[in-house]
Amino acid sequence: xxxxxxxxxxxxxAALIVAAGMSSRMGDFKPxxxxxxxxxxxxxxxxxxxxxxxxxxxxTGYNATALERHxxxxxxxxxxxxQYETTQMIxxxxxxxxYLKDKCDRVLFTPVDIPLxxxxxxxxxxxxxxxxxxxxFQGKDGHPIxxxxxxxxRLLSDTGDRGLRGALSRCDVTMALLxxxxxxxxxxxxxxxxxxxxxxxxxxxxVRPLVTVSLAREKVFFEARTAMLLRLVDETxxxxxxxxxxxxxxxxxxxxxxxxxxQLNYPLLTRSQGGAGGGKSELTEAGKDFxxxxxxxxxxxxxxxxxxxxxxxxxx
Numbered sequence: 001x002x003x004x005x006x007x008x009x010x011x012x013x014a015a016l017i018v019a020a021g022m023s024s025r026m027g028d029f030k031p032x033x034x035x036x037x038x039x040x041x042x043x044x045x046x047x048x049x050x051x052x053x054x055x056x057x058x059x060t061g062y063n064a065t066a067l068e069r070h071x072x073x074x075x076x077x078x079x080x081x082x083q084y085e086t087t088q089m090i091x092x093x094x095x096x097x098x099y100l101k102d103k104c105d106r107v108l109f110t111p112v113d114i115p116l117x118x119x120x121x122x123x124x125x126x127x128x129x130x131x132x133x134x135x136x137f138q139g140k141d142g143h144p145i146x147x148x149x150x151x152x153x154r155l156l157s158d159t160g161d162r163g164l165r166g167a168l169s170r171c172d173v174t175m176a177l178l179x180x181x182x183x184x185x186x187x188x189x190x191x192x193x194x195x196x197x198x199x200x201x202x203x204x205x206x207v208r209p210l211v212t213v214s215l216a217r218e219k220v221f222f223e224a225r226t227a228m229l230l231r232l233v234d235e236t237x238x239x240x241x242x243x244x245x246x247x248x249x250x251x252x253x254x255x256x257x258x259x260x261x262x263q264l265n266y267p268l269l270t271r272s273q274g275g276a277g278g279g280k281s282e283l284t285e286a287g288k289d290f291x292x293x294x295x296x297x298x299x300x301x302x303x304x305x306x307x308x309x310x311x312x313x314x315x316x
Contacts, residue, residue, distance in 0.1 A: 042074070106148055138183075
């Protein structure tokens with residue numbers, strides 16, 4: 001069956017953010033610490049989205065429920081490392097890569113605690129055709145790391161010695177260093193001293209167009225969050241599993257689906273119940289077509305918004 005979670009349109013890039021650690025050196029839960037007016041985790045997500053990366057996966061572990069609720073509604077797929085206390089970061093990376101390996105062409109990876117890289121840096125990575133690349137500032141390499149999907153199986157089968165960097169070094173592919181004028185690629189938040197440095201480095205919010213695309217009659221009946229729900233339902237074949245990954249209540253999801261079907265006047269899901277394998281839900285052909293059209297339309301609107309922003313606010 002055709003995949004509709006991350007449907008490929010040219011070269012499709014997903015982002016993988018690992019946020020499963022216990023923040024033991026920081027002494028506080030760093031993904032939810034604020035830099036400026038938004039948290040570290042929200043800033044990383046917003047930067048990827050500003051650069052046009054629509055498909056974002058986050059692996060959570062310690063304090064997972066609080067973090068997932070904090071980010072609910074931001075269009076993120078959540079996966080959990082239930083063994084976060086006894087595993088390393090590379091194990092969380094593998095959880096994310098296992099999920100993504102058949103859903104995209106490339107993955108942009110970063111730990112959650114490197115929040116100040118810019119959208120321009122992400123765009124530089126996206127413009128590269130290297131199978132493995134990372135940004136470099138004044139000769140020092142940083143994050144995010146661009147990983148071709150062709151390398152994922154090798155990373156999943158690697159010994160894990162020396163973590164992700166060690167695994168990447170054993171892929172027999174040279175890491176391309178892409179020069180960027182962005183010291184934010186180097187700044188992490190491992191310790192309170194690191195966090196103080198992050199705050200000093202951060203001068204102001206990025207000015208950017210933030211466009212959301214909704215469809216409405218008398219009131220809104222379809223938006224990005226509903227689109228993600230449909231994508232995940234069709235992937236997992238389960239409304240309940242899709243809700244869990246989005247931190248959405250089961251009853252709310254069905255209310256959205258029923259309201260949408262009522263507005264469109266045709267069914268979006270086919271449902272089967274019971275049996276040895278349990279019930280399942282799948283998108284109808286009409287549902288798939290509607291979802292694809294919405295995603296293409298939303299991408300075109302956002303692209304136009306960026307062009308208009310540059311026209312009306314040059315240099316800002």
